[in-house]
Structure formats: structure tokens, C-alpha cells
Amino acid sequence: MTDGHDDDRRSAADGAFVRRIASEYAAPRRSAAEQVAFVAKLDARLERERWRRPAVAAGAVVAALAAVLLLRLAPAVETVRTIEPHAPLPNETAMIDTRTSGGKAAEGFLADDPRPRDADWATTLLAQDATPDSGVAQAEAILVLAIRPDPAPAEALPDDYEAIASVLLGG
Amino acid sequence: MSSSIASLTQESAVVPGARVQAFEAFVAAHRDRAIGLAWRLVGGDGAAAEDVAQEAFVRAHRALGRFREEAGLATWFYRILVNEARRYRRWRWVRERLAGESRAEPEDPKGDVSRDPALRRRIARALDRLSSAQRETFLLVHLEGMTVREAAAITGRATGTVKSHLHRALRSLREDLADLDPATEASA
Numbered sequence A: 001m002t003d004g005h006d007d008d009r010r011s012a013a014d015g016a017f018v019r020r021i022a023s024e025y026a027a028p029r030r031s032a033a034e035q036v037a038f039v040a041k042l043d044a045r046l047e048r049e050r051w052r053r054p055a056v057a058a059g060a061v062v063a064a065l066a067a068v069l070l071l072r073l074a075p076a077v078e079t080v081r082t083i084e085p086h087a088p089l090p091n092e093t094a095m096i097d098t099r100t101s102g103g104k105a106a107e108g109f110l111a112d113d114p115r116p117r118d119a120d121w122a123t124t125l126l127a128q129d130a131t132p133d134s135g136v137a138q139a140e141a142i143l144v145l146a147i148r149p150d151p152a153p154a155e156a157l158p159d160d161y162e163a164i165a166s167v168l169l170g171g
Numbered sequence B: 001m002s003s004s005i006a007s008l009t010q011e012s013a014v015v016p017g018a019r020v021q022a023f024e025a026f027v028a029a030h031r032d033r034a035i036g037l038a039w040r041l042v043g044g045d046g047a048a049a050e051d052v053a054q055e056a057f058v059r060a061h062r063a064l065g066r067f068r069e070e071a072g073l074a075t076w077f078y079r080i081l082v083n084e085a086r087r088y089r090r091w092r093w094v095r096e097r098l099a100g101e102s103r104a105e106p107e108d109p110k111g112d113v114s115r116d117p118a119l120r121r122r123i124a125r126a127l128d129r130l131s132s133a134q135r136e137t138f139l140l141v142h143l144e145g146m147t148v149r150e151a152a153a154i155t156g157r158a159t160g161t162v163k164s165h166l167h168r169a170l171r172s173l174r175e176d177l178a179d180l181d182p183a184t185e186a187s188a
Helices: A012-024 A032-073 A090-111 A119-127 A135-147 A159-170 B008-014 B016-041 B046-062 B073-099 B117-129 B132-143 B148-155 B159-176 B182-187
Strands: none
Touching: A012 B117, A012 B132, A012 B159, A012 B182, A032 B016, A032 B046, B016 B046, B016 B073, B016 B132, B046 B073, B073 B132, B073 B148, B117 B132, B117 B159, B132 B148, B132 B159, B148 B159
């Protein structure tokens, strides 16, 4: 393996030390039987290797074909998403209770006032800009909309109004 | 570094049987040296050295078709061998950590009466304390007689880096094995 680059290998001073290590730290001489056994084992491994590679390739091809076949034969499955009704959470229950009791109170309050207060009135009032003395009227309008039974989906109050109403009724 | 199997790939392209014969010739030419280098790289464990050498030959055989003569075939093979030895040492390290036990000393070679087993173990321990780069370059250059350039090609490092590793390895070993150093013996 040497090819004339010995100048950068070691100095003469290191030579003896290195030679001592090299002579003491070397693999034991191998017997003829061990050498034969090594070659036989290597041959066996190479033989296995020779069979293993086509087998692995064939296995990969079979697996790929099986996957394609499965995909073709499998019936089309439509994914149906079901939304389960859920029980109201504790805070939702509290909100419903507040609205119900507050609604009853508001109905009693509005019944004492002879002025007509229907949904159209309330919607119109809320659409107008608030004036300094319109605070009470706006609160009344919110109350009317909040206690109105089963509003049509198109007329349903936005969530913000629902929240405001629940606060007012709760207070 | 020119190998007896340099024409292996060209021959095998024409005659499949030539490939087998050429590989057998290559194994016959490099078997003992491969086992000897592996023995030193793995720390004096005969069984492990055989496994590493076997695996290197199998990998070389497997990758023979990809060999493109950028390096000599022997350089290419010994690079595979050094990588196998690194892999073996890494796995041994992992096994030792997982099992939480220290490595048992390799058994002394049977019938090898010419060498001192205690000294062999001391040298193995001193080499073990080197970094893997220092150990590999020291073994390849000083104990296997390769040139710095060959060691650089095998370990995949620059020649300057290899020289630096050699210098540090030698200094460290001189400290650990001072009694083996003739210079120290002479002054004492």
C-alpha cells in the first residue's frame, strides 16, 4: 500500500515507539482452518445475498400489485358526517334560565304600558341612530325582540344582540 | 495500492463469471489484512473483527457495480471496512449504554504466546481513549503502513487534518504508554 509518501508518515524518533505498539497490538495469526471457515461463511452470505435481492424485489412488486388491486376493488364509501345533539353546557344552562325568568319579568313590565310594541317597532327603533333620550326606548326594543317567541330564522337576532339582551334581562 | 482486482468491473461487464473469480481473488488478497485492520479498529475483539470484515466484503460485493475507479479499489474497500468498524463501535456504545454495563475485555487470542496479553490490553485502552479520528488515522498510517494520503482517502478527511490527528494521537499515546517509548526508557 505504500507509494513513496513515507516522508510525511513518521520521524525516526517515533519509529521505535510505533513499531513496539504495532508488534504488540496485532491480530493473532489465523490458522488454515479459520481461514477456510471465514471464506466458507463469506460464500454462504454472498449466496444468501444473491437470493435475497430478487426475493425482496419480487416482494415489493407483489405488494404494489396487491395495493393497486385493493384500491380498484374497494367499494366507494361516502363519508357521512353526523352532528350529535349535545347537552347544554353549565354556562349555557345558566343563560337560558336567566333569559326565561327575565323574559317573564319583561312581559309583565311591557304589559303595563299601553303603547304598541311589536317586532317591527323594535327593529325600526334599533335601526335609528341613538339619541340622548332614546336609551330607555332602545332597551325596551331589545326586550321586545328578546322575548318574542320563536322568531323566524331570517329575523333571528344576531348573537351580539342575544348577549346584550341576556345581560339586560339578567340585570 | 493498485489492486489485483482493478479490472474487476470491466471484466464483469463482459463475462459474469469473471466477476465472481475476480472477487474471490480480491478476498484472497485482502482477507487477512482486512481482518487485522478490523481487529485493531474494534479494539482487539476477534469475533467482532471477523463480523466487520465479512460485512465489509458483502457490502463491497453488493456495491461493486457502482465502483467507478475514482479511487483505487483497495482504498474504496478499506473505506467500507472503516465505516463498518465505526458502525460496529457505535452500536456497541449504544448497547453498553442501554444495558448499563461496561464492556467486557476481549478474550486473549488462543495460542498467541509471543505477545503480552496485559500489554495488549493496555494499548487497547490507550487507543480507546483517543478520538475516533485520531485512532483511525494512527492505526492506518502507523500500524498498517498506509500513507497519509491513503489514510485521508479512506477516512474521508483532508491530508492536513490527518497529519494533525496523527500528531495528537502520538502525543497522547506517548503519555499513556510512556514505558514503551524508547526515548523515555533511555532518559530514565
